[in-house]
Amino acid sequence: MIEVEHLSKIYGSTAAIEDVDFSVEKGEILGFLGPNGAGKTTTMRILSGYIPATTGTAKIAGYDVHEQSIEVRRNIGYLPETPPLYPDMTVEGFLKFVARIKGVASSDRNSRVNWSIERCQLEDKRKVLIRKLSKGYKQRVGIAQAIVHDPPVIILDEPTVGLDPKQIIEVRNLIKSLAGEHTILLSTHILPEVSMTCDRVTIINGGKVVATDTPDNLMSHLTAKGGYEIEIEGDIFSLEPMLKDIPGISQLEIKSNSQTKRHLLSLTTDSNQEIGKDIAALIINQGLDLYEMKRTRATLEDVFLNVITEESSIETQEEQSLETTDTESPL
């Protein structure tokens, strides 16, 4: 339903996005995840026909966003970061207006407006002026205007930014309820949002796609990098080298509290072996007191940071090897 190939947008000497590739299947919700300035809005604006790409192609429902922009606009519902609302119109009046400018036949307009009001749970606010609505309701009107012409594809740019926790849950549930019959691309820099809402995630950083996978797969790549958090009391100096000798422990950090005389150990394991019993046995056998021991697992946050770090460390290595080549080359 959405196919993006080698998409780049260059502003002067800055590449906002570079060689971006991804696709979204019919009925799927794809999370487009990246930190501020990663290139999410730029990609979405190109997909919705607001700005042209410098190079590359993008298709919505089989239509090229550049060559067939009218068909693309008919097949797309777009919610930009700031919803395009007219504050002095009522919810119903505004949605009727949007339905008209989006080409909904006059005989279908009332039923389409009623449908979008119902889907976005705006029945109580139908006759209320938009400027009198809370931010959460305004966001629902923003989503209602994106779906009023029943587009197969919906593009939502940071739809939960600025909402309170209750409103966030309501908007996420609304988005989930739209999947299946619609294909959704949702940008966010909030990690829990993608694991709660999306079927797959494309991570973008510095204008480049660095990973695409299901939230579960992204996590399972890293579950190997779990660890343990342990609170103990006793002779840490003799224990430390013995802990480091346990196979599978890749990192050990110790924080000691001189007042309580307790030590907090953070152990990182580089495999998913169950070595907790070996660690506990060592601590007890060495005569230390074990107060607490808990397993830590990778979260999507770790995956996100890890993907970004891995990518930048690869780039740094490449840059360093280029620099080395430059200086060592006799030419």
Ligand SMILES: Nc1ncnc2c1ncn2[C@@H]1O[C@H](COP(=O)(O)OP(=O)(O)OP(=O)(O)O)[C@@H](O)[C@H]1O
């Ligand atoms: N019109 C423009 N002119 C010059 N540079 C731009 C323009 N629009 C975006 N950029 C730059 O392109 C990069 C990507 O911006 P973009 O807004 O797409 O990121 P984003 O992931 O949506 O970030 P945010 O979450 O902060 O909105 C940034 O470095 C930004 O400064």
